[in-house]
Structures are given as C-alpha cells and as structure tokens.
Amino acid sequence: MGKSGLRGIPRLIQAFVCSAKGLSGAWRDEEAFRLEVLAALVLIPAALWLGEGGVEQALLLGSVVLVMIVELLNSAVEAVVDRVGPEHHELSGKAKDIGSAAVLLSLFLVPVIWALVLLG
Template identity: 55%
Template sequence: MARTSFDKSTGPVSRIMQAFGFSMQGLGAAWRHEAAFRLEVLLAVVFMPLAIWLGRSTIEQLLLVGSIALMLIIELVNSAIEALADAISTEHHPLLGRAKDLGSAAVLLATVLAAAIWASLLLPRWWPG
C-alpha cells in the first residue's frame, strides 16, 4: 500500500521507522515493476562480492561497490521519473519525453562511470601498460 504522507503526530523514531517502511515499499515496487532494476540487482549480487574480493584496499573496494550502488540509485530515480511521467499522461508530450530521456541518460552515465572505475582499477593488473 502506497503512502500519502508522514504521520506528523509521532516522534522522531516513529518517523524514521515510517521512512524506512516507505523506502522498503519503494524497493519492492521497483523489484515488481521495473525489469531494468531487477537485472541491475542481479548484477549487483554478483559484482558487489567480487568488488570486496578484488579490491586491494578499502578505498578500492568502496569505489567498486559504490559504482554499482550508484547505478542502482540512479535507476531508482529514473524509474521514479518514468512513473511520475506516466501518471501525468500516457500520451506523448515533449517535456515528459525529455524527462524520461534525461533519466535514461543519467542511468547510462552511471553505467559508463561504473565500467570506467572497474576497468581503471582492474585492467592494469592483467594488462600492465
């Protein structure tokens, strides 16, 4: 069940718990309705443990894991933009199309960044230059 707003009559701990619940609902909705998100989560399940194993230092591990996490985050934002655009109108509108294209471009850039981070950290180990 989707939320409408926070219950402002509760204390900060209750609001944090509500926010956590809403976040979990969002992740569940992304998993149920977004094929791209499901694919990226499955890739993350493979690549995040690899990042921990392959990273030579904590910084390398954080860069490798963080690049995958950033892709997931941007995919969630893109999915939110697309859902909002579809809720406004399913008919073609240039600004809604632009919003969807910009969200997609953000996912592409996050993916290219992740690939560049992985390549720059791992390729020199196998192909020293």
C-alpha cells in the same frame, strides 16, 4: 514537520517502511532494476574480493550501487510523468530521455572505474 506528524524514531520507522515499499515495487515492476540487482549480486562480492583496501573496495562497490540508485530515480521520474497523463508531450518525453541518459552514464561509469582500479 511532515504530513504524518511523526517525529523521531517513529518517523524513521515509517521512512524505512516507505523505502522498503519502493524497493519492492521497483523489483516487481522494473525489469532493468531486477537485472541490475542480479548483476550486483555478482559484482559486489567481486568488488570486496578484488579491491585492495577499503578505498578500492568502496570505489568498485559504489559504482555498482550508484547504477541502482540512478535507476530508482529514473523509475520515479517515469512514474510521475506517467501519472500526469498518457498523452505524448514533448517535456514528458524529454524528462524520460534525460532520466534514461543518467542511467546510461552510470552504467558507463562501472567499467571505467573497475578498469582504473584493477588495471591502474
């Protein structure tokens, strides 16, 4: 059982509130996340319009949403590293670089999937 002691529906409600705070904080504090959300506002309707059938739509839409998910995880890693301390440490830099690399790979995946689906 979690620290809150909540179970069932109250726990789900609390989890939803925490998730909403996380999204709000990412929007407020992370410029990259804001840019990705703005791109998603264009790309998600395009995915639903251009994809022929559910599988193509899911691939196009999923690639866009994946970028935002990876960005949120990268931001979480950066927040934890920054919380540990402001001094430079090799492992802190490595953690941040690896998180950034994950975002970059997810960004590269979007045009590859879109090209394969739409041109293939």
